[in-house]
Amino acid sequence: MQTITGELSPNLYLILSAVAFAAGFISSIAGAGGMLTLPALLWAGIPPLDALGTNKFQSVFGTLSSTLNFFQKGHLNLRPLWPGILASAAGSALGVWAVTRLGGDQLRTLLPILLIALSLYFAFSPRISDRDGTPRMGNGWFNLLVGGGIGFYGGFFGPGMGSLYALAFAALLGYNMRRATAHTKPLVLATNATAMVIFMLGGHLLWGLALCMSAAQFVGARLGSSLVIARGAGLVKPVIIVVTVAMAIRLLLEA
Numbered sequence: 180m181q182t183i184t185g186e187l188s189p190n191l192y193l194i195l196s197a198v199a200f201a202a203g204f205i206s207s208i209a210g211a212g213g214m215l216t217l218p219a220l221l222w223a224g225i226p227p228l229d230a231l232g233t234n235k236f237q238s239v240f241g242t243l244s245s246t247l248n249f250f251q252k253g254h255l256n257l258r259p260l261w262p263g264i265l266a267s268a269a270g271s272a273l274g275v276w277a278v279t280r281l282g283g284d285q286l287r288t289l290l291p292i293l294l295i296a297l298s299l300y301f302a303f304s305p306r307i308s309d310r311d312g313t314p315r316m317g318n319g320w321f322n323l324l325v326g327g328g329i330g331f332y333g334g335f336f337g338p339g340m341g342s343l344y345a346l347a348f349a350a351l352l353g354y355n356m357r358r359a360t361a362h363t364k365p366l367v368l369a370t371n372a373t374a375m376v377i378f379m380l381g382g383h384l385l386w387g388l389a390l391c392m393s394a395a396q397f398v399g400a401r402l403g404s405s406l407v408i409a410r411g412a413g414l415v416k417p418v419i420i421v422v423t424v425a426m427a428i429r430l431l432l433e434a
Contacts, residue, residue, distance in 0.1 A: 191223050192391055199392035203241035203399030206341060208360070208407055208418045213238055213337060214429070216392070229385055232378030236389040239375050241396030242368040245404035249361035252408055257365060259318055263326030264369045270327040271373040274334025291427040293339075316351040325351065326366055333370035341367050342423055360407050 206212030220230035249255040333340040348359035
């Protein structure tokens, strides 16, 4: 596996760690932290596959931080999530395999439309609130279809994955936004960790930079998840709307 050998300056380490802190903070609330860190890694001149592997590594620690925070403060029940966690990991592995063979061009074209639709749903749906609603799907089908399906998307492409999981928990299981955001984190963690391991096995990881960014992600995610616990839908809903619209605009500009 590759290591940092002095090619990146101390200033770049500081800049990329600051970006990771911001990404951890935002991602713990609304997902999409990778939309900050991955372009920053590429801007720093890191080869694309190494950038992807380093990005997955540091994002895992941000998600782990917010997961632990939600669990320690009693907002996360892991027991019913284990089938979904396993399905997410399996879907992610399949997604990584597929993208290395098929490419993501068609998905890049469709994703801005999906993100705009997602932001409109969050803006106007009465189910997105601080109150639990009525479930529309059983846990078994939810774990299989949502865990496996979004896990595949996370391994294949990834932007907005956290928002998609949160929407699914709110719309299909009737979770309030604080609870939905908390229960999203273990599935995102399983998805990203699986992809991270595959990139590590392929040797696409810059260890020194990855560890620095991971520490910054961990702190940022801790602060962001604490705000979610304190503010609930009043914080999560507008942040998800802004983030998803921003992602859609950026992807449209890139296209």
